[in-house]
Amino acid sequence: MTKRLTLVVIFVLTLSTAAAAQQARVNHNRTPLRSEPTPTSTLLAYYPAGSALDIISVSDGWYKVRDPKTGQEGYILASLVDVLPGSKPAPAAQERPAPPPTQPATKPMPPAPSPSKATTSPPTSTASKPLPTSGAQVRPTGPAKPGVPAKPKLGVRGVAEVSGAWMTASESFKAVTDTSMRVQFGGGVQVVNLWKGLYAEGIVGWSSLDGSRVFVYNDTVYDLGIPVSITFTPIDAGGGWRFPLGKKRKAHAYAGGGVTFMKYQEESDFADAEDNADETFTGFYAAGGLEIPLTKWLHLRGEARYNSIPNALGAAGVSVDFNETDLGGIAVAVKLAIGK
Amino acid sequence: MSLRLIALGLVTSLWIVTGSQEGTKLSAQARGVDRSGVPRLTSTWGEDGVARASNTKQAMLSQEPREAVSFDTPLDAPRRARADRPTYVPGHIVVKFAENVSDRAIRAMSAFVGASAVTEPSYADFSYLMIPADTDPVEAAAMLRGQPGVVYAEADAAIYPDYEPNDPLYKYQWGLQKLDMPRAWDINRGTSGKVTVAVLDTGVAYLTKGAMAQAPDLAGTAFVPGWDFVWNDSEPVDLDGHGTHVTGSIAQTTNNNVGVAGMAFNVKIMPIKVIYTDWDDAWDAPFPYGLSTVARAIRYAVDNGARVMNMSFGAKASNQATLDAMQYAIGKGAFLVVSAGNDGDAQNVATWPAAYCKDLDGAIAVAALDYNYQRAPYSTHRDYVEIAAPGGNTAADANHDGYPDGILQQTFDETAQASGIFNRFAYRFEQGTSAAAPHVTALAALLMDQGINSPVAIEAAMKKFATDLGPAGRDNDTGYGAIEPRATLRGLGVAR
Numbered sequence: 001m002t003k004r005l006t007l008v009v010i011f012v013l014t015l016s017t018a019a020a021a022q023q024a025r026v027n028h029n030r031t032p033l034r035s036e037p038t039p040t041s042t043l044l045a046y047y048p049a050g051s052a053l054d055i056i057s058v059s060d061g062w063y064k065v066r067d068p069k070t071g072q073e074g075y076i077l078a079s080l081v082d083v084l085p086g087s088k089p090a091p092a093a094q095e096r097p098a099p100p101p102t103q104p105a106t107k108p109m110p111p112a113p114s115p116s117k118a119t120t121s122p123p124t125s126t127a128s129k130p131l132p133t134s135g136a137q138v139r140p141t142g143p144a145k146p147g148v149p150a151k152p153k154l155g156v157r158g159v160a161e162v163s164g165a166w167m168t169a170s171e172s173f174k175a176v177t178d179t180s181m182r183v184q185f186g187g188g189v190q191v192v193n194l195w196k197g198l199y200a201e202g203i204v205g206w207s208s209l210d211g212s213r214v215f216v217y218n219d220t221v222y223d224l225g226i227p228v229s230i231t232f233t234p235i236d237a238g239g240g241w242r243f244p245l246g247k248k249r250k251a252h253a254y255a256g257g258g259v260t261f262m263k264y265q266e267e268s269d270f271a272d273a274e275d276n277a278d279e280t281f282t283g284f285y286a287a288g289g290l291e292i293p294l295t296k297w298l299h300l301r302g303e304a305r306y307n308s309i310p311n312a313l314g315a316a317g318v319s320v321d322f323n324e325t326d327l328g329g330i331a332v333a334v335k336l337a338i339g340k
Numbered sequence: 341m342s343l344r345l346i347a348l349g350l351v352t353s354l355w356i357v358t359g360s361q362e363g364t365k366l367s368a369q370a371r372g373v374d375r376s377g378v379p380r381l382t383s384t385w386g387e388d389g390v391a392r393a394s395n396t397k398q399a400m401l402s403q404e405p406r407e408a409v410s411f412d413t414p415l416d417a418p419r420r421a422r423a424d425r426p427t428y429v430p431g432h433i434v435v436k437f438a439e440n441v442s443d444r445a446i447r448a449m450s451a452f453v454g455a456s457a458v459t460e461p462s463y464a465d466f467s468y469l470m471i472p473a474d475t476d477p478v479e480a481a482a483m484l485r486g487q488p489g490v491v492y493a494e495a496d497a498a499i500y501p502d503y504e505p506n507d508p509l510y511k512y513q514w515g516l517q518k519l520d521m522p523r524a525w526d527i528n529r530g531t532s533g534k535v536t537v538a539v540l541d542t543g544v545a546y547l548t549k550g551a552m553a554q555a556p557d558l559a560g561t562a563f564v565p566g567w568d569f570v571w572n573d574s575e576p577v578d579l580d581g582h583g584t585h586v587t588g589s590i591a592q593t594t595n596n597n598v599g600v601a602g603m604a605f606n607v608k609i610m611p612i613k614v615i616y617t618d619w620d621d622a623w624d625a626p627f628p629y630g631l632s633t634v635a636r637a638i639r640y641a642v643d644n645g646a647r648v649m650n651m652s653f654g655a656k657a658s659n660q661a662t663l664d665a666m667q668y669a670i671g672k673g674a675f676l677v678v679s680a681g682n683d684g685d686a687q688n689v690a691t692w693p694a695a696y697c698k699d700l701d702g703a704i705a706v707a708a709l710d711y712n713y714q715r716a717p718y719s720t721h722r723d724y725v726e727i728a729a730p731g732g733n734t735a736a737d738a739n740h741d742g743y744p745d746g747i748l749q750q751t752f753d754e755t756a757q758a759s760g761i762f763n764r765f766a767y768r769f770e771q772g773t774s775a776a777a778p779h780v781t782a783l784a785a786l787l788m789d790q791g792i793n794s795p796v797a798i799e800a801a802m803k804k805f806a807t808d809l810g811p812a813g814r815d816n817d818t819g820y821g822a823i824e825p826r827a828t829l830r831g832l833g834v835a836r
Contacts, residue, residue, distance in 0.1 A: 224831040
């Protein structure tokens with residue numbers, strides 16, 4: 001029991017020491033420094049973006065900091081500062097996990113602050129002053145990942161996208177519409193950080209192509225001049241996993257997939273109702289890409305997507321001549337996600 | 341063997357619908373069916389030594405007309421694709437005002453929608469508000485709807501009849517109706533003027549000159565210069581009636597309130613006389629030749645711009661010159677249609693050039709269908725039959741219209757023609773693969789006009805879209821089945 005208590009004490013000390021050895025850079029203009037870790041406490045000062053502050057300790061979503069120039073201390077909201085990657089952890093932090101007390105002699109240095117950091121993080125202050133809350137014990141971003149201040153929170157985003165799709169049934173569409181590529185516009189909702197990197201999304205797309213009816217014989221396409229209008233309305237429902245990239249962990253790579261419900265409409269002049277197509281087919285999609293935050297609320301996604309909707313074609317029309325049955329394809333999309 | 345006899349054999353029984361040129365009064369009289377050929381002419385012209393000019397045909401053409409021939413100016417409704425048809429008539433909206441609404445209120449509402457005038461039409465309880473042509477009438481009507489004093493306000497829905505020719509005898513043309521031509525004509529009526537169809541036959545009553553007259557119901561039909569290979573001149577007039585009837589099926593002047601309709605009535609017809617008939621014989625035509633004449637005619641036609649050729653005749657022997665000419669013509673982009681022969685209920689012997697079609701992509705042999713879309717009894721059923729079209733069966737009246745189920749077109753009045761009079765015309769029900777082939781020819785012309793400019797592709801398209809009849813797949817009775825003009829003209833989209 002004594003051993004365990006000792007371990008906990010050492011661990012807490014290590015955490016606080018590691019935090020105290022770090023510097024924070026203010027990332028928003030007019031960032032307030034407050035007397036207590038609450039947004040309603042007394043305003044002590046404003047700091048412009050880029051200001052460097054020494055972190056004394058961490059609290060629940062707040063850093064206790066000291067202005068190295070004025071010596072003023074106060075609390076600042078953790079999300080308004082970036083922990084400087086260049087700030088060197090104290091030697092205590094380098095020696096994590098704390099050695100068992102039975103082997104202290106094996107440590108090259110005692111768990112004391114570096115002399116160079118002594119002025120910014122006196123060990124006495126952390127040692128003599130308990131942390132304001134018990135947060136230090138559970139802070140996942142403390143000793144393990146000193147650059148990430150908080151656990152990713154659930155985020156809901158609105159998504160708008162533009163994509164170019166190269167359709168699998170290329171010969172059929174080339175014959176009728178002179179192109180096998182279509183531009184699709186879409187929009188939907190995305191929920192990120194459902195559980196760790198898990199996200200879910202629902203996107204509705206719209207795309208159309210115009211062409212004219214044809215007769216195909218011996219690979220020659222005879223244009224009959226009868227206008228055809230084709231509309232694609234896909235609904236993608238699925239999800240995936242986001243992987244943070246880089247030290248700042250703000251960019252993400254992601255991969256996912258799901259179900260596609262494709263509403264396919266094909267209308268032409270001189271048609272009776274049964275001459276037109278208006279059906280919905282089910283397929284799947286797989287997607288992967290890169291997500292870059294443009295601002296706190298705006299994220300840019302570049303995505304490659306493969307889509308397969310089997311047996312949607314091939315029953316009639318030139319898709320029979322070309323033996324093409326899949327309504328899917330490969331697409332490249334640019335998405336803007338608005339939300340956290 | 342004389343080509344004349346074979347050609348005439350393809351015209352079987354004839355029912356005469358009285359020879360009034362106005363073509364509105366019908367009376368039919370049945371005659372015995374003799375598919376071995378029309379009755380030999382009993383005219384004494386050739387037999388009792390009536391003086392013949394050195395070229396009797398030219399003498400006929402230089403005579404005074406025996407009878408004035410007149411006909412109405414043809415009408416041809418301009419084709420308008422459905423895609424261009426607005427749902428509402430622009431330029432006005434229909435508004436019913438409440439009785440107690442003031443003129444001032446009406447003026448205010450008119451100004452509200454930009455109307456320039458309010459008119460009160462007769463036999464109506466509503467007003468027209470005349471709006472600018474570029475104002476959306478639906479929107480204008482919606483602006484007034486619900487206003488005080490307005491009972492209703494609506495855009496005026498445009499009226500579009502499905503195209504149905506107004507030719508009074510069209511109702512007896514069951515073949516065109518079975519082929520669903522009104523809907524096919526919605527797609528294409530051959531109005532581009534790009535396609536010339538050569539009718540290689542007994543000539544055509546296309547010319548009013550001397551004692552010869554143009555068939556009145558061909559008055560609005562476009563003709564391009566042809567050639568008479570029997571008389572070796574540039575006036576291939578008909579002395580028999582067969583070629584005129586065939587031409588009528590292809591391009592009879594249509595929607596002219598006269599007589600009957602043709603199937604591709606806006607194409608240009610190149611009349612070419614290749615068949616040596618009784619009057620040609622009686623008048624000692626200088627070139628009473630056989631299939632070689634056809635070979636020459638095929639080359640002439642394609643070299644002079646014909647893209648489709650109708651050959652409603654056959655010979656009981658092959659002819660290499662004709663085969664070579666057919667290959668030449670197909671190579672130059674012409675599609676050839678040949679009647680399969682009328683020997684189906686006899687020896688069922690092969691005829692040429694139909695038999696060549698089996699091995700030629702771009703030439704098609706046509707069987708005849710009766711009203712019930714069965715092979716007509718006389719239609720030759722051999723391995724070269726590729727497609728089928730209405731050819732009629734004058735021994736039946738399956739549609740109970742009171743007339744034999746032949747193919748109705750205008751040609752010479754039989755009695756007059758038998759007497760050597762070539763300016764009296766009648767509407768006659770005929771049967772035969774001769775009468776079936778022109779339907780296929782007309783479809784080919786429409787397909788050319790629609791954009792299938794390869795004879796090989798036209799044959800493939802006809803077969804692909806044909807309605808299979810009888811045993812599944814190709815069979816000797818009806819080939820790949822009955823032509824489907826609408827489906828073939830519409831072609832294919834991606835999924836439909």
